[in-house]
Amino acid sequence: MSSDEKERFYPNRWPRIILMSTEEIVGEKGVAALLNLAGLPQYIGNYPDDNMRKEFSFEHVGKLQQAFWDMYGPRGARVFATRAGRKTFNDGLESFGKVAMAARAAMKIGALEKRISVGLAFFAKFFNTVSDQKVNVDENENEWLWNIVECPMCTGRTSDTPVCHLAVGVLKGALENFADRDKHFRITPLRCIAMGHEQGVISIEKQPIS
Numbered sequence: 001m002s003s004d005e006k007e008r009f010y011p012n013r014w015p016r017i018i019l020m021s022t023e024e025i026v027g028e029k030g031v032a033a034l035l036n037l038a039g040l041p042q043y044i045g046n047y048p049d050d051n052m053r054k055e056f057s058f059e060h061v062g063k064l065q066q067a068f069w070d071m072y073g074p075r076g077a078r079v080f081a082t083r084a085g086r087k088t089f090n091d092g093l094e095s096f097g098k099v100a101m102a103a104r105a106a107m108k109i110g111a112l113e114k115r116i117s118v119g120l121a122f123f124a125k126f127f128n129t130v131s132d133q134k135v136n137v138d139e140n141e142n143e144w145l146w147n148i149v150e151c152p153m154c155t156g157r158t159s160d161t162p163v164c165h166l167a168v169g170v171l172k173g174a175l176e177n178f179a180d181r182d183k184h185f186r187i188t189p190l191r192c193i194a195m196g197h198e199q200g201v202i203s204i205e206k207q208p209i210s
C-alpha cells in the first residue's frame with residue numbers, strides 16, 4: 001500500500017448520524033438491509049460511537065453510499081444523502097460549541113456574500129481538521145466552488161453522474177444555519193472523482209433562488 005492509498009477516516013459521529021437519520025425514514029430493518037447490502041453487517045444494531053474519533057474508513061463511507069444508490073436508485077440516494085448531510089451538519093455542530101460560535105460571529109459581519117465566503121473558508125478548515133476529507137474553496141463572480149480533493153463518498157466507486165450528494169446536504173445545512181435561513185441557494189455537484197475527475201467540485205450559486 002503506497003502512502004497515497006493510506007486509509008482515511010471520518011469521525012464516528014458522522015456515519016452514526018447518517019444511519020440514525022436513515023432509520024427515521026426506513027426503520028431499523030431498513031437500515032439492517034442497507035448495511036447487509038453494503039457488506040457492513042458489523043454495524044447492524046451497532047452504530048459507530050457518538051464521538052469524533054477518526055475511525056470510520058472512507059472505504060466504508062463509499063460502500064454505504066453505494067448501497068443507498070443500489071437500494072433506492074440515484075434519486076432516492078440523493079434524497080437520503082441530502083437529508084443526512086444536512087442533519088450531520090446541524091447535529092454535528094452542537095458538539096462544537098466554541099467553533100460554531102466563532103463561525104456564527106464571523107458570519108454576522110458584512111454583506112451576505114462576504115459572510116458566506118468567510119463561512120465556507122471556515123467550514124473547509126473545520127472539515128480538514130476533524131476528518132480526513134480534504135476540501136478547499138474557490139470563487140468566481142457567480143459562484144463559490146467547494147473542491148473536494150480527498151472524497152470519502154467517491155472512495156471505491158465509479159459513476160457517470162456525480163455521487164457526492166452528502167456534501168450537497170452538508171452545504172445546505174451550513175448555509176441555512178449560518179448565512180440566512182430565509183435564503184436558499186442552488187447547490188450543484190459539477191465534478192466527481194467517481195466520474196474520473198481529479199477532484200470533486202460542488203457549485204454554490206451566489207444569487208439566491210429565493
Ligand SMILES: [Zn+2]
Nearest residue numbers: 154164192193
Ligand atoms: Zn464525488
